[in-house]
Amino acid sequence: MGIITIKDIAKALNLSTSTVSRALRGSYEINAETKRLVMEYAERMNYRPNPIALSLKENRSRSIGVIIPEIANNFFSQAINGIESIAYNRGYHVVISQNHESYERELVSTQYLAQRRVDGLLVSLSGESNDLEHFKELQSKGLPIVFFDRVPQDYITHKVTADNFAGAYEGTEHLIQQGYRRIAHLTSPSWLSITYERLEGYKKALQNHGIPIDESYIKYCSHGGMIADEVENAVLELIHHPNRPHAIFSAGDRLTTSCISLIRKEGLRIPDDIAIVGFTNLVSAHLLNPALSAVTQPAYEMGQLATEFLIDLIERPKATIRFESKRLDTRLVIRESSLKSSKNFN
Amino acid sequence: MGIITIKDIAKALNLSTSTVSRALRGSYEINAETKRLVMEYAERMNYRPNPIALSLKENRSRSIGVIIPEIANNFFSQAINGIESIAYNRGYHVVISQNHESYERELVSTQYLAQRRVDGLLVSLSGESNDLEHFKELQSKGLPIVFFDRVPQDYITHKVTADNFAGAYEGTEHLIQQGYRRIAHLTSPSWLSITYERLEGYKKALQNHGIPIDESYIKYCSHGGMIADEVENAVLELIHHPNRPHAIFSAGDRLTTSCISLIRKEGLRIPDDIAIVGFTNLVSAHLLNPALSAVTQPAYEMGQLATEFLIDLIERPKATIRFESKRLDTRLVIRESSLKSSKNFN
C-alpha cells in the first residue's frame, strides 16, 4: 500500500472526504465515534496530509526561505542553526539557498522560493546586490522579508545585525592599545552595510586615538573573497606598501584566512611583522598559527532573532508593526595574532 | 497586478485555459498566431507556472532532497556545492536537511522530503542510523536514493564514497614512515561505513609494517564529535595511556580540531609529543598550528557524481540498472603536524 489519501480513508470507512477531513482536524461538529474511527484508521495506515495539496489550497507552505551568500562559512552555518531552532519550534521548515555572492543567483533563488510559496524570506545580501527591486516587489505583494547581517540601507522591514561599528571599533582599538599605529583594513565590497559600519568603527577608533586615516590602507574586495586574485592583490598591495602596515584588521572568514595565508607565503611573521585581528566567526580561530584574535558575531542568536521577527510578521500580517533594527553585541577574543611584538616600529 | 495564472491569460486573450496551457508548452496542434499571442502576453506579464500545482498534478517536484549530518562541516559544504552544480544544470533544485547526527531527525527529514515529493534523495547517514527501514520503504515505493560518504552496508543502490581504506592506509603509513610506531586512531561511531573502512586501512598499514594492533589505541566517538565530553574523554584516555601514543590518526573535521585543541590544552606539543594526521577536509588545515597533515576527500566531485547517479535514476526509472559503488581517490597532504620530530621515542 502506497501513499494514502483522505479519499482512501473515506472509501474504506464509507464516509465522505469532507467528513474525514473534518474528523482529522478534530472539528467539533463530528461525532465522537466517527472521529475515533477515522483517527484510528488514519493512524494505522500511517496517513500524512499531502503538504503540496495544502500549499496549493492555502497558498502558503509553512516554510521559510533563507537566502545567504555561502553555506561554507562559519557565520552562516551557525546562523542557519539558530534559524532552524526557532523555525522548527514554531512549525516551519527551512529551505536554504546560496547566492554565491552573485546578484543573478540571488534573483533566481528569490523567484524560486517565492514560487514555492515560502511564507517568508530571511535574507543576507550577496556582495553584488545593489538593486533590491525583486525583494521590494515581493514584499509589496505581502511576502514578509527580514534581513540579517548584510542588510539594505533604505528598506523598511525588520533587520538584525551585529553591532558592526562597535565590534570594529573594539578590534581596532585593541590593536592601537597594543601599540600598533599603522593599521590597515581589509574588507568586503564597499556598498555592503557590514562594510560601511565596520569601516566607520575602524575609522572612529583611529580618530579617537589621534591616528590619521590613510585611505591606501583600506582595501575592498568586491567579491568578498570569492575570487582569489582579488584578495591576493589587496593583501600584496598592503605588504608592499611603501609604509607597510604593522597590523591588519580584516573582515570575514574568507578574507581573514586568505590574508593570513598570503602573509605567511610572503615570508612574514604574525604578529611580529604584521599583526591581525579578524572580524570572523571561524571555529578554528584558536587553532590557527598563530591563534587568531577575532571579533565574533552572535551568529546563532542573530539567526534566532531574525526568525522570530519573520514568523511574527507571517502570523500577524495585519498588525500595525513598528519595524525594528536590532544590533547584537559582538565579542572580541584576544589571542596571539594581535599581541604586541617586541619589535619597535613606530 | 499580483501573481498571474494561466486562467488570467486565458481570460485576457479570450481563450480557454487548455489552449493557453498547450500554447505555452509549444504544442504542435496550436495555431502559430495563437501561440505567439499567448507567449507574448505571458512574457509581458511575467507569467511563471506555479510549481506547486505542477507538483500536485505530476506527483513530482523537480527537486532533490539532501540529508546530511551537518552543514557546518567542510566536507559536506563542499559536497553540497558539487551537488548543486549538477542539479541546477539538469533542471533540479536542491533542498538541504541536516540530521545533526540524530536518527530521529534523519527520520523526520526523510518523511518531510518524501511528502514534499522530492524526486530523489541524496543521503549521508547520521551517526545513529543503523535502522534503514525508512529509506527501504520509500525506495520500494519508487523513490530513488543514492548514498554518499556514509553509506549502508547491505543496501542495494548507487553509492559514492572516498576510498577510505586507501586513504587511511596512506595516512597511517606516512606516520609509520616518519618513524612513529605507537599510532592511535580516533574515529567516528563503529557502525558507520567510513569508520570501518578507515579502521581497516589503519590496521592494514600497521600490519604490513609489522606493528601489532593495540585495541586500546582505537577510540570511537559514537556521536561523531557532536558531544564535547565524548571526544575529550577519548583524547584524554590516549594522552594518559600508560604507553602514550606518539601519533594520532584522526577522522573527521570535528574530531580532528577537538583533538588538536585538547592536546594543546594538556600542554603537549604537536608533532614533538604527539603527531597528527587528520582524515578531514578542513579548509584551514594549512593555517593551523602546526599546519595539519590531512587525508582529504574529493568532496565536490563526490557530490557531483552522486547527483549524476541520482538524476539518472530519476529520469530512466524503468531501465535495468546495475547499481554501482564508486570509490574516489583521496589525497594525502603532508604538513608539519606529522613530520618526524627530533625526539627519539621508539
Add this chain to the structure above:
DNA sequence: GTGAAAGCGCTAACAG
C-alpha cells in the same frame, strides 16, 4: 485548432 471536463489532495461554504 480549440474548448469542456476531470482530476491531482485537500478544505470550506452550503445544504440537509
Add this chain to the structure above:
DNA sequence: CTGTTAGCGCTTTCAC
C-alpha cells in the same frame, strides 16, 4: 452530524 460541491493551478483526455 454528514454529504455535495467548488476551487486552488495546471495538464490531459475526449469532443467538436
